[in-house]
Amino acid sequence: MKNKLLALIFTISISIGATVHADKTPVEWVNPFIGTGAVANSLSGNNYPGATVPFGMVQLSPDTRVAPDWAQASGYDYNDRQIIGFSHTRLSGTGASDFIDILLMPTTGKTCIEAQESPRSGTGYQSAFSHDRESASPGYYKVTLDSYGIDAELTASARVGMHRYRYPQGADSSHIVLDLDHSANKGSWGRRIINSQIRIVDPCTVDGYRIITGWAKLRKIYFRIRFSQPIRNVLLADGSRIYHNMPVINGTALKAVFDFDTRHNTTVMAKVALSPVSIENAIQNMSAEIPGWDFDDVVRQASGMWNAELGKIQVQGTDLQKEIFYTALYHTMIQPNIMSDANGDYMAADYTVRRLSGNDKHYSTFSLWDTYRAAHPLYTLIHPDRSAHFIKSMIRQYDYYGYLPVWQLWGQDNYCMIGNHAIPVIVDAIQKGIPGIDMEKAYEAVRKSSLISHPNSPFDVWDKYGYMPENIQSQSVSITLEFSFDDWCVARLAKKLGKEDDCRYFAGRSENYRNLFNPETRFFQPKDDKGNWITPFDPYKYGANGGYPFTEGNAWQYFWYVPHNIKSLVRLTGGDKAFAEKLDHFFTSTHTSGEKNDNASGFIGQYAHGNEPSHHVAYLYNYVGQPWKTQQYVSYILNNLYDNTSAGYAGNDDCGEMSSWYIFSAMGFYPVNPASGIYVIGSPLLEQADIHLPGGNSFTVKAPKKNDKEIYIQSVRLNGKKYDKTYITHQDILQGGTLEFKMGVKPSSWGKKPEMRPVEEPLM
């Protein structure tokens, strides 16, 4: 364990760093290569370096694999040495891969003529590349395709990707390959192309679509491509069938090779507009977003959008800290993705196309088991307007699917992971007063989603047993703990809306975690449906995603999961001292028992920062009067489990969740209970962070330090007044002001008193 940790920390030596400049804009601090590739014994963040705008539909980036899958879910691996092409959609930071739609690749000469003759092979048109001739910034990516001597640049708007290819002087055979057969690995999720089309509309225009089933069960991706130069010749292929200069092709393994005359003008640009609805909408999206051909202006616009979003938090610290911070902040805004067209059309969860009313927008990519913890709380702070759109989008799934999303991509639930964590997201937003959410409708969605059984959520079992019996529902302990929290959230909203019976009912269910607490072992343990503990029990043994009581973790990691009632958890554990000792053991025990699951990484003892179940645990010392240990571990994680290399995350970024932990923690606080409106104070890393709130207020966190050993809080002032609580509230932040930390190299007595501990408002 320790070896692995050391390996992780010390082998991350490839520096991709940006050069140091004064007065940089936030965009200039972002290093899109962070998280894009693992080093030995680490997990990749599964991020990608390509071009996208905040919350955009298009994520235009190089694919370095023929069939991206788990370890390169975003399509890109920094360790790879070839580029297959540039496709327009992908997920950022997930474990599973999907999307990877509509690939373009410029080629030249013989290689491509060979590709013309056998364009079925995924290796028919790839190019070598080197990181020396590759660069990226938010909304822009550039690489030299060494096999062809082509400089390729990418930029994007929300629904349109733009390519600028510079062919070598004198190239007499310049091509662009369009590959509709390229996708995430067809060996996963029963992925299969249902049908697809390429149609040459005129010499500069190509339309088409691809309908594909995969992790998202049914995606229709319509596109319009406009080229800046006319196509001279076109080869179309469906698998082994090859057609020359035909205007249209339909099939399930389509590729096209377009030839261009680059003798007089070596630059060929392409604009690719997407729509999940229709070609007509793709055309409208292009008109709305990139009507012209000024590539540099599109880059400027994308950069401007990013600066506006990233500039919502201005930070001071070391260059490395700023690079990690702004890249993390950037990664939190790669998703959720806009899924409605410019005209408001979207595909609803029942696979029919509907039109949004007013200025509504439909978003998807909700990796909720991850992102409810810190990403969505972050959105409530700096993107309240979008938060409302995210929640309304989730409620649209309720409307047409019957319950809120579990893990949603391209508008469709895949039921990945466990729990129903749209609930804390919605309840948190409502509690925080995010405008634009119909509270009664939201409550209806939250309530029904807690009553209507669905995969991994058998509520009849929940009601009958008061816990999940492992022999009826696997991952039973993890589900029992996470359901208890979700139910607490429902109760909290019911209370707010005056629904007392509901509040009582869900508050009761929120106590179910107790039913799996074994007072003898002091662990949450699985029971069968007869109420017997399932033996043998090994708190170090890992489960993955089924077939074992713990989800992507072990009993040690899940022990801490009662975020709505840590006080009760402390009591169950045997009081403050026992709890603190258990935490100490957690952070130091390197015992192992069999294989760890694939997502456990970034270890400090049993703590695994590489996966979400551990994320709140370092903050729990505050609940038992030992805040300096929270400070110690949080500081350690910030400084050692994040860096600016391709392996800069300790595990998958999980749609910005790993990044969001950093954003909050680097500013000095973290939402241990993500639906409480309370942020627990850790150890601020940054010298200063100014959160520019949407209403015009700013909230400033200052933590000046003489050196990086000053990780311990000596004292705190809020708006100039002494502040001894070990948490702050969302409302404190919204009011604006300054939270000032005095840091020191040694633990202090700050925050030790019981009355300073984070507390939850009682439900009843």
Place this chain on the structure above:
Amino acid sequence: MKNKLLALIFTISISIGATVHADKTPVEWVNPFIGTGAVANSLSGNNYPGATVPFGMVQLSPDTRVAPDWAQASGYDYNDRQIIGFSHTRLSGTGASDFIDILLMPTTGKTCIEAQESPRSGTGYQSAFSHDRESASPGYYKVTLDSYGIDAELTASARVGMHRYRYPQGADSSHIVLDLDHSANKGSWGRRIINSQIRIVDPCTVDGYRIITGWAKLRKIYFRIRFSQPIRNVLLADGSRIYHNMPVINGTALKAVFDFDTRHNTTVMAKVALSPVSIENAIQNMSAEIPGWDFDDVVRQASGMWNAELGKIQVQGTDLQKEIFYTALYHTMIQPNIMSDANGDYMAADYTVRRLSGNDKHYSTFSLWDTYRAAHPLYTLIHPDRSAHFIKSMIRQYDYYGYLPVWQLWGQDNYCMIGNHAIPVIVDAIQKGIPGIDMEKAYEAVRKSSLISHPNSPFDVWDKYGYMPENIQSQSVSITLEFSFDDWCVARLAKKLGKEDDCRYFAGRSENYRNLFNPETRFFQPKDDKGNWITPFDPYKYGANGGYPFTEGNAWQYFWYVPHNIKSLVRLTGGDKAFAEKLDHFFTSTHTSGEKNDNASGFIGQYAHGNEPSHHVAYLYNYVGQPWKTQQYVSYILNNLYDNTSAGYAGNDDCGEMSSWYIFSAMGFYPVNPASGIYVIGSPLLEQADIHLPGGNSFTVKAPKKNDKEIYIQSVRLNGKKYDKTYITHQDILQGGTLEFKMGVKPSSWGKKPEMRPVEEPLM
């Protein structure tokens, strides 16, 4: 071969016959069980006995197989002894199976309680049944489900199926199973349920959908079900996951069991409205078509629609002839199927939903390789208005797919079979003056579909070689012959529209059949791309659907396929005598060579009435002055290869094509060239047939006979005047009048003179 023929003729002994009545309406003559099941050594017509209205979307019928496939493509086999349930869509007469959507099945008591506990098994709720307690007429089906003592009745409107279940008195446990997992065999065509939903809207209302990929690549079937009594309890299951009294379920293996209280009212009715677009549209379809609960009135309406359609041809003859004739006529109107909703919405060929303008309707199920021969010519005669809608529907595929359909179901091409026989259908309709078709648009679609290569249609190869080389494109001889005909059709329309260059080009291509005629063997034979004959060549050897030069046939059967230029074929063969001798050999040679393909059946020598390539051949004697032989064989086929049993067809009915041959031939003529407007005279079977034409005219064919040996034409009068031509024209019929045959037991000299032979107007 002869044995097989005899087996076919003499083993068809199960009589399903209707009772004889005077003054029956056409509906009363229809026996929907004809064609529903093979006997030993025969092929099933693959028809079904259930309820549908003319050209309706809903085909509500019992499924007797858990996973219908090739030999029971319609879901029903008369030889089966169990009913799985009643599903709402299917194909009639096809070889391949698809559809079979949204199954309902009433059950009672213990059997169904067991089903509740394990409803995944397809055998969990089936019932025994007997043909003794089963009956059917157009738009109505009834059966007693012996395992439960339930009487089940079915009826339908265009988009809504209606069920009336009568449970036994005192049944204390009455159920209806809804099975969304039931489909045509999932082992074929990569068939897979993409997603599906069942939602309990209120105690009497269930909504949902199923999205499935199969022979049609993407079908979305939305439904609303209304029950006449409230559901008391509901069990929902997704595979092994079972939920009690939940309001909604999503998944890929969904079943529901609804419980009803039938103690006071033993009848439970269900209305099931479908839509390919949305649940909202399904609701609208129900409101538009079956707003109330009068089951008997829906039956009356369906029957009325059928009488109106079937009454377009009134016939006199024996009861058996009328039963076969009206059932055949009925089978020609099971499809094409309406695919647009009551509000005009439909799913276009690019999988987007569009709305039709005006009174347009969108139809699908175009088994064109079969139906262009006789079914579509029949439609031009008695359904000119619908013909225009069919053609406009085909042209909509051109709009969104790039070319006309090859074999279209649920609005999507599956490229089944060869040729592009939407072209003769369109050209024929335009030549016949069917109103409502935009001729220039139609020509554009016809032309592009003859130039844009697609599966089995590599026009670049066609242009380059002037034939299909078998080593480049398999089924090369069949494709060469069928393309030549399609090209003649294009040329004919080009000529009509004054497009002289196009006419010349396509007329040239229409001669390509000559390039595969081997004057030494006097057969059409395969060549390779070097122009060499591929040896060894065996004219008796069969091919199926690829891997051999002939499609579902052999060189003997395909020899006759130059329908646009029989005169030239006669010349190639060596003149009238050689041609007649070759025909004689064809109808008498029982030589075999290896395995026959699955579709060859109904033999007379090499002639196989069970599959379409032979269908025009008996009429070819007219072209060489031996019309009595046409009369002899046509009469033989009419009397021996059709009957009123479940094995009443000599092969698959193929969406009414086998039936259409009977309709035309029994009236005395047949469209040898289905785009010529010329019908070649055979041997009229019926005493009299009155064709009531849409404009008000009637065309009467009279052929009174003293006995069934009077199969030979002695003389003919058209509108009282002596008529010696061996063909009549579409225009002759449209003008109304009477064609009167004098029949006799011996061949006469009628029609022998060269000038009496059918002729095509020359193209150039």
